[in-house]
Amino acid sequence: MSASDDRLATTLLRPLERGGLKWFLFVGFLAAVVGCGLFAWAFQMWQGFGLTGKRWPVFWGFLITNFVFWIGISHAGTLISAILRLVNAGWRRPVTRCAEVITAFALMIGGLFPIIHLGKPWLFFWLVPYPSSRLIWPNFRSPLVWDFFAISTYLTGSLLFLFLPMIPDFALVRDRATGVRKTIYGALALGWRGTTHQWHRLETAMSIMAIAIIPVAVSVHTIVSFDFSMAPVPMWHSSIFGPYFVAGAIFSGIAGLIIAMATLRRVLKLHDYLEDIHFENLGKLLLTMALLWGYFTFNERLTAWYGNHTAEYNTFQATQNGVYSPLFWTMVLVNFVIPVVILSIRRFRTITGCVIASIGVVIGMWLERFLIVVPSLAYKFMPYSWGTYAPRPTEIVITVATFAAMTLLYTLFAKFVPIISIWEMRAGEHAPIEEMAPAPEHRLGETHA
Amino acid sequence: MAHRWGMAVDLDRCTGCEACVTACRAENNIPTVGDLQASRGRAMHWLRVERYFEGEFPEVKVKYRPVMCQQCDAAPCEPVCPTYASHHSDEGLNAQVYNRCIGTRYCANACPYNARFFDFFNPVWDKPLHLQLNPDVSLREVGVMEKCTFCTQRIAAGKNVAAAEKRELKDGEIKPACVQGCPSKAMVFGDLNDPESEISRLSESPRGTKLLEDLGTAPKVTYLQAMEHA
Numbered sequence: 213m214s215a216s217d218d219r220l221a222t223t224l225l226r227p228l229e230r231g232g233l234k235w236f237l238f239v240g241f242l243a244a245v246v247g248c249g250l251f252a253w254a255f256q257m258w259q260g261f262g263l264t265g266k267r268w269p270v271f272w273g274f275l276i277t278n279f280v281f282w283i284g285i286s287h288a289g290t291l292i293s294a295i296l297r298l299v300n301a302g303w304r305r306p307v308t309r310c311a312e313v314i315t316a317f318a319l320m321i322g323g324l325f326p327i328i329h330l331g332k333p334w335l336f337f338w339l340v341p342y343p344s345s346r347l348i349w350p351n352f353r354s355p356l357v358w359d360f361f362a363i364s365t366y367l368t369g370s371l372l373f374l375f376l377p378m379i380p381d382f383a384l385v386r387d388r389a390t391g392v393r394k395t396i397y398g399a400l401a402l403g404w405r406g407t408t409h410q411w412h413r414l415e416t417a418m419s420i421m422a423i424a425i426i427p428v429a430v431s432v433h434t435i436v437s438f439d440f441s442m443a444p445v446p447m448w449h450s451s452i453f454g455p456y457f458v459a460g461a462i463f464s465g466i467a468g469l470i471i472a473m474a475t476l477r478r479v480l481k482l483h484d485y486l487e488d489i490h491f492e493n494l495g496k497l498l499l500t501m502a503l504l505w506g507y508f509t510f511n512e513r514l515t516a517w518y519g520n521h522t523a524e525y526n527t528f529q530a531t532q533n534g535v536y537s538p539l540f541w542t543m544v545l546v547n548f549v550i551p552v553v554i555l556s557i558r559r560f561r562t563i564t565g566c567v568i569a570s571i572g573v574v575i576g577m578w579l580e581r582f583l584i585v586v587p588s589l590a591y592k593f594m595p596y597s598w599g600t601y602a603p604r605p606t607e608i609v610i611t612v613a614t615f616a617a618m619t620l621l622y623t624l625f626a627k628f629v630p631i632i633s634i635w636e637m638r639a640g641e642h643a644p645i646e647e648m649a650p651a652p653e654h655r656l657g658e659t660h661a
Numbered sequence: 662m663a664h665r666w667g668m669a670v671d672l673d674r675c676t677g678c679e680a681c682v683t684a685c686r687a688e689n690n691i692p693t694v695g696d697l698q699a700s701r702g703r704a705m706h707w708l709r710v711e712r713y714f715e716g717e718f719p720e721v722k723v724k725y726r727p728v729m730c731q732q733c734d735a736a737p738c739e740p741v742c743p744t745y746a747s748h749h750s751d752e753g754l755n756a757q758v759y760n761r762c763i764g765t766r767y768c769a770n771a772c773p774y775n776a777r778f779f780d781f782f783n784p785v786w787d788k789p790l791h792l793q794l795n796p797d798v799s800l801r802e803v804g805v806m807e808k809c810t811f812c813t814q815r816i817a818a819g820k821n822v823a824a825a826e827k828r829e830l831k832d833g834e835i836k837p838a839c840v841q842g843c844p845s846k847a848m849v850f851g852d853l854n855d856p857e858s859e860i861s862r863l864s865e866s867p868r869g870t871k872l873l874e875d876l877g878t879a880p881k882v883t884y885l886q887a888m889e890h891a
Contacts, residue, residue, distance in 0.1 A: 260803045261764065262781030267702030269775040271766035331764015331779065331804025338744045338763055348761075354743040356765055443771040444737050444876055589770055593873050594728075596711040597775035599702055 220637055221384060224630045227480055235627070242620035249613020252606045253328055261331050263606045270589045270601035275329035276439075278611055280581040281464070282322030283363070283436050284457070285574075285618075288465030289315030290370045291429040292497075294422040303493055305640045306485040306632045310476060311469050312374040313631070317621040318468070319367045321614050326359060328610065355438040362435040369428050373421045376414060379404050380635040433461040440584065446523035447516055447588045456508045460577055463501035463547075467573035470494050472622065474567045476631055485632050488563065495566040498573065499555035506548045509580075527591040535600070536587050539579050547576030664830075665753040665881070666811050667853040668840070669863040670727055672886040674847035677725035679710050684842030685729075688812060690798045692784030705778040707809040708839055727848070729839070730755060730776040730809035731872055731880030738768035738777065746806070753853075753881060754811055762805040769806060773873050777808045811850070812837035832858040853881065 256263045266273050289311035296304035327336045339360045341350055350357045383404035386397040404410060437457035440448040470491065477486040516528045531540050551569040554560045590599050603611075625631070685691065685708040694703045708729040715722045736755045738747045746762035749755060769777035783803040786794065794800070797814040801807050819835035832851055840848040851860030863869065869883040 260782035261779070262698065262701075262703060265701075266766070266779075266781070268704070268778060269769070270702075271769045271779060326765075329765075331762070331766065331806075335763040338761075348745070350743050351740070351745050353740040354767070355741065356743040356767060360743075439767075443741060443767070444773055444878075445770060592775060593773045593876075594711070594775065596709075596713070596728075 220634055221388075223482075223484070224632050224634050224637075225385065225388065227626055227631070235623075239620065239623055242616045242623065245616035246613050246620055249610045249617070252609040252613070256606045257333060263604060265602050265604040265607060267599060267601065269592060269597050269599045270586055272329070272585050272589060273601050274582075274603045274607040274611055275325050276585050277578065277582045278614055279322055279325035279329070280436055280457075280585070281578050282318045282325070282614065282618075283433060284461035284464045284577060284581070285468045286315045286318035286322060286366075286370070286465065287429055287433060287458070287461035288318075288469040289313065290366075290373055290425050291315075291462060292466065292469065294373070294425045294429075297418070297422045298426075302640060303489055305636045306482075307469075307473065307490055307494075308636070309374070309377065309633045310473055310631055312370065313622065313625050314465070314468055314472060315370045316367070316374050317618055317625075319363065319370060320621075321617055323363045323367065326356065355435065355442050358435045358438060362432045366428050366432045369421065369425050373418075373425050376418050376421060377633055377636065378629060379414065380406065381630050381633060384634055385630070430458055433457045440588075445588050445592060446521070446527040447512075448584075450512065450515075452508065452512050452515075456512060459501065459504045459508055460580060463498070463505050464574060464577035466494055466498045466501060467570035467577070470498065470566050470570040471574065474563055476626065477563075480626065480631065482632065485637070491563045491566045492561055495555050495561045495569070498551060498566070498569060502548055502551040502555070502569075502573070506552070509544075509548075523591070523593045526595075527588050530591050531583055531587045536583060540583060543576045543579040543583065545576075546572035547580065663751060663854065664816075664852045665854040666732065666816065667851065667860050667864055667881040667883070668729075668732075668811070668837075669849045669860055669866075669869070669883040669885055671847045671849075672724065672726060672884055674845045675710075675725045675727060676845050676847075677710055677712060677723070678844065680842045680844055681727055681839035681848065682706060682708050682710060684838040685809070687793065688795055688798070688815075688838035689810070690794050690800055691807075692780065692786075692801075694782070694784075698781065703779075703781045705807070707776075707778065707807070726884065727839070728774060728776065728872070729882070730811075731774055731878065731882045732809075732811060734879035734881065735877060737771040737773065737876075737878060741767045741771045743767075752816075754813065755808070756810070756813070757806060757808055759799060759801050759805045759807065764804040764806065766806065773876055773878065777806050780805050780807065812839075832860075 264273065264275070293304065293308040293311045296308065326339075327333050330336060339350055339357060341357075350360075378400075379402055382397050382401035383406065386394055386401050389397055434454040434457065437453035441450055441453040443449065473486050473490065473494075476482055513528065513532070516524045519525075530536055550572045554565045554569045586601050590601060592598070685706075686693075689707060691705050691707060694705065698704070708727055711726045711728055713724045713726065715724060732753065732755050734753065736747075736749065738755060739749055742748070743765060744761050744763055746758045747755065747768045748758070764779070766779055769775070769779060780801050780803050784800065795814075797818070815837060816835055819830060823830045823834070830852070832855060833849075835850065837850050840850045849860055849863055851858040853861055853864060855861060863885060864881075864883040866883070866885055868885040868887060870886070871880045871883060874880070
């Protein structure tokens, strides 16, 4: 083992091998918040769904907003990491695992919301096509059933995609550990010995997963958008929703990834691995998505306004100039104006700049989902049945608890698994020069001499 | 021949007295949620009377429009239900199977008429109000959707009586509670598949319109009013 190898393993495995009081306090605090969320959910089941702020005619609110938001955040990881792997971007190496973990946990959290928001959550398994004794199947025409398939496929795929490149690292931890830890990591390493044959298998499996996961990721958020666009509700019934949701999802996903990476860099002192270049590149990606998001939003709103269909126009006005306008303009500010200003000026595209823009985007994208779900329901076709919506304590507690749950799961993961893929970093350090050098062939925009 | 139930509401006859609303509540065991919940938008009215004002003061005209489930032939609430709780019956009704409902509330969002209501809490009837419950109508529990059924229990009872007497159903024999309770005879109920029935005649009337007809939901409720040609 070379000196740099050893340095890598020592730094990156440090969090796994040392604990601390601060860590326990932090985890305890997060667990308490998550506990409050679970209690709120249990209390809501016991008392009745009326503890939430849902009302006639706004039957979806915070919980569905959270659902769409977290499924969106989940697009950070697997999709970005798969694309970066496929184009073989050298700078991806320290980023991929942080990203893939976000996907796995955000999906687990997001996937819970369709269940939390049910009137009878204990009957959620009726969405599952199991051979029941009464021969009743779910209604395959319902977008909610499509959701079930989309999310479970994506979750399975992302977990595999996350797990595969962890195998060599588990083996590394196994080889350094003793006692129970050795047994556990040994089991997770699946008998990894590092033979050429095994490396070959791993590379093949990872390329298959990287290609397969991209269409799955795109389809998932498209299907989530179908929950809305399939219903004849003003400003929901729109063909732009599929790509709009996917773009928004990747947008919020990158923002989540930047925040997570900056936090890891500071807390785990990974300055040597998560460098300026990573934030710079992700910042550019975030800028691209901000512009794309602005383009989609402009399209969506211009057609609603110009089309001048009564119900759509009323919803449009309520969002743009009515009761929801403070939220709408905040969204435009933090989703578009601030990120575009910060990220297009090179001097501001620092780590701090990227994090500020990302926090804005996460807030803005949550607001975007809220503004998609609620105003349309509140301003459906018949003015007599227009309504309002305001969240009540259970929903707020559950929402806060999901952010704590994400942080908690991430903290625990970083404690038990090397958050930066050690073997991939090594591969990067030993990479042949050709891989890093620019492609020698003719490139777009070049003129023939 | 299979029945296809429909209704007509004559808006020129409707006085907005809300007798239909009261009759509907009494017939269908619709829970009363209390003032606090009502203020939070949880009041349930399978049938509501919408009130609209036309013109400027003092030339104001008040218009009433009783709105219930329109029993659409192409109902947006049906395909979105993941469990078939909301489905189309053989007689063209949008049936809601309470025991199959898991409360996604997707149907209520998809309904352009906002004719669906959710049981946010387990309904309670303070004594002695529990004695007034209609034994022919099942009570709903917390977490399910409910809506106008065109008084499906009365349809079933009417068909049973006719079958026992070995005869065909007569037009107008079956009356949902709202139709029966209407003092100005503004509402008519009957079989759209019977070309001789009054409802068939009224639903073809030039005075008739359907609610939000351009959405393509094909409602089976016809609203009748004198056409004003400006």
